[in-house]
Amino acid sequence: MDNIAANPCIIGWAHSRFGKLDDAPDTEALIGLVARAAIEDAGLDPADIDAVFLGQFNGGFVRQDFPASLVFQAVPELRFKPATRYENACATGSAAIHGALDFLGAKRGRFTLVIGVEKMTATPGARIGEILLSASHLKTEGEVPAGFAGIFGRIAESYFQRHGDQSDALAAIAAKNHANGVDNPYAQMRKDLGYAFCRAESEKNPFVAPPLKRTDCSLVSDGAAALVIASGEAAAGFTRAVRFRATAQVNDFLPMASRDIIKFEGAAQAWRQALATAQLGLDDLSLVETHDCFTIAELIEYEAMGLVPEGQGARAVLEGWTAKDGRLPVNRSGGLKAKGHPIGATGVSMHVLTAMQLTGEAGDMQLSRADRAGVFNMGGAAVANYVSILERAG
Numbered sequence: 001m002d003n004i005a006a007n008p009c010i011i012g013w014a015h016s017r018f019g020k021l022d023d024a025p026d027t028e029a030l031i032g033l034v035a036r037a038a039i040e041d042a043g044l045d046p047a048d049i050d051a052v053f054l055g056q057f058n059g060g061f062v063r064q065d066f067p068a069s070l071v072f073q074a075v076p077e078l079r080f081k082p083a084t085r086y087e088n089a090c091a092t093g094s095a096a097i098h099g100a101l102d103f104l105g106a107k108r109g110r111f112t113l114v115i116g117v118e119k120m121t122a123t124p125g126a127r128i129g130e131i132l133l134s135a136s137h138l139k140t141e142g143e144v145p146a147g148f149a150g151i152f153g154r155i156a157e158s159y160f161q162r163h164g165d166q167s168d169a170l171a172a173i174a175a176k177n178h179a180n181g182v183d184n185p186y187a188q189m190r191k192d193l194g195y196a197f198c199r200a201e202s203e204k205n206p207f208v209a210p211p212l213k214r215t216d217c218s219l220v221s222d223g224a225a226a227l228v229i230a231s232g233e234a235a236a237g238f239t240r241a242v243r244f245r246a247t248a249q250v251n252d253f254l255p256m257a258s259r260d261i262i263k264f265e266g267a268a269q270a271w272r273q274a275l276a277t278a279q280l281g282l283d284d285l286s287l288v289e290t291h292d293c294f295t296i297a298e299l300i301e302y303e304a305m306g307l308v309p310e311g312q313g314a315r316a317v318l319e320g321w322t323a324k325d326g327r328l329p330v331n332r333s334g335g336l337k338a339k340g341h342p343i344g345a346t347g348v349s350m351h352v353l354t355a356m357q358l359t360g361e362a363g364d365m366q367l368s369r370a371d372r373a374g375v376f377n378m379g380g381a382a383v384a385n386y387v388s389i390l391e392r393a394g
Contacts, residue, residue, distance in 0.1 A: 004278075008104045009235035009393050010242040012042025012228035013352040018340030019188035020121040021222040027056065027067055030117045030224040032074040038226035039075065039113065043238075046077035049228075050109025055086045055096035055116040057343035059131045061123050071115060078113075089135040089379030090293060092116065093225070093347025094386035098249060100229045110234035116348030117224040128220055132343075135380045137255040146209040149217050151256070151381055152294040153209030159262045159296060160211060162311070167211060169314035170295040171199035174215040174337060176323060177292060181334025183364035184353075188219050188340035216295040221340030225349040241393040242355040245372070246278035250385045264382040267304035271376070274387035275306075282306050285389075286370045287357060288328060289350040291378040292335040301376060302330075324367065332357065332365050347377035351388065358392045 014037035016030065024030045031054075039046055054068045064070075068083035088095035093116035100112040120128060129147030136142070136151050144150040160166060175195040181187040198215040201207060205214050235241045250273065252266035253259050275281060282305060290305070292298035299313040307328060308316050316322050322330035333339050333353040336346060356362040357370040375388040 004243070004245055006232035007244050008101055008229050008231055009238070009244070010227050010351065010355045011230045011235055011238045011240065012038050012044070013226060013355055014038040014041055015186050015225045015349060015352045016223050017186050018221045018223035018342060024119075024222060025122070027062055027064055027117055027119050028070045028073055030119060030222060031070055031115060034224045034226035035071050035074040035113065035115060038228050042228035044111060044228065046075050048111050049078060049081060049113045051100070051103050051112050052078060052081060052083035053086060053096040053099040053103070053112060053114045054083065055092040055114070055344045055348060057087055057089065057092045057118060059134055060127070061131060062119050067117070071113070088384045090291065090341070090343050091347055091377045091379030091384040091386050092344040093349065094377040094388070095347070095384070097227065097229070097347065097351060097388075098247065098386070101244065101247065104229065104231045107231070110231050112229045114227045114229060114348060115224060116226075116345035118342035118344040119222050120220050120342055121222050140255050140257055149209040149212060149294070152296055153212045154256070155261055155381065156211050156296040159300065162262060166299060166314050167199065169299055169317050170216055171195055172317045173292065173295040173298050174198040176317060177331050177335040177337040180324060180332050180365070181338025184334045184339055185363070187334045187338050188221050189338050212294060212296065218293045218336035218341040221342040223340060223342035223345045223349070225345050225352045227348055227351055235393065240359055242358050243391050243393040244388060245280070245391050246274045246389040248273035248277065248387045252383050252385070254380065254383055256381060261381065262300060263310065264300045264304040266385040267301060267376065267378060267382050268306075270385040270387040271305045274374070274389050278389040280372065280389065282328070285328065285372050285374050287332055287354070287367055288330045288374040288376065289333060289354050290330055290335070290376045291346075292331055292337050293341060293378070295337065297378070298330070298335070305374070305376065329367055332367060347386065350375045350377055351390070354390055358390060
């Protein structure tokens with residue numbers, strides 16, 4: 001949009017705890033934890049909501065599919081409103097957000113409710129691996145051992161072959177994110193594991209898909225998060241609002257063999273597009289929430305966002321640039337590594353936690369400077385790439 005001040009804004013949110021949520025046995029129950037809470041947080045009535053956008057990957061995690069109208073079970077007043085389910089692998093939550101932004105941009109309404117949700121932990125572990133692997137190119141990658149961890153294990157191997165052993169950097173990323181997760185009340189794992197534990201192979205930290213160990217892999221989680229997004233005009237009357245200064249979506253080939261897999265070229269394109277639209281540089285951002293499904297992903301994403309040149313991702317973490325008191329804090333929430341990764345909820349969660357930073361409501365996670373932020377949410381192995389540049393409105 002030419003007039004950034006007229007861009008849509010986040011005006012309310014809600015976030016469940018992430019983890020093994022036995023008290024929320026299904027998708028419907030998880031939606032119930034956040035749907036009405038987000039509307040109330042925005043200071044609205046359900047009648048004010050013009051449309052619902054729900055992100056759920058599922059793929060077999062639960063029997064109940066076709067989930068969009070399940071929101072009406074939690075908020076019956078939304079009955080007869082348009083409701084649509086979105087899916088784009090691990091970027092499913094951001095796909096739902098983009099659906100809401102398109103709706104508002106087309107002037108079809110003033111207020112939208114976006115929910116991301118996933119129930120994973122009731123599914124047996126082997127089946128979880130099969131479901132997640134379906135987000136790869138099964139013709140050429142379907143037999144990779146260790147499921148999606150195996151996919152990123154191959155990426156890590158390729159990166160090590162080209163740029164040298166990066167095990168120190170991967171352990172530093174894991175340790176940083178686990179330390180940050182201690183401060184996040186929604187996080188699945190609130191324990192500072194320390195660098196030494198993350199660096200060493202052990203009985204409690206075995207190799208999962210060499211060179212990736214357990215501490216290099218995000219967690220299987222249940223959870224939900226929700227946003228209320230208003231048109232720029234409707235948001236003008238709200239004193240607590242976070243503006244979408246820019247967004248970008250860039251998709252790449254699905255097969256890893258069709259691209260240089262360690263470059264994350266789609267992610268780099270998305271960052272360039274979003275920053276250009278925002279008329280900002282990376283140095284203008286106070287923080288980034290990035291998609292650390294595996295530590296090697298965060299390492300390569302440092303390069304894709306332009307923080308360091310290609311092959312030098314290790315510098316950003318080993319020299320403290322991405323620490324909570326560094327030049328660009330990355331994953332102050334603990335990231336997917338500590339917070340958890342309920343697939344459909346992740347992109348929405350990243351936006352909620354970033355909005356909390358920008359409004360000074362992040363509690364123990366709060367950074368001293370939080371003016372503008374970047375969010376990067378990725379589906380598959382850098383296949384569906386979404387970037388949002390967010391700023392406090394007003």
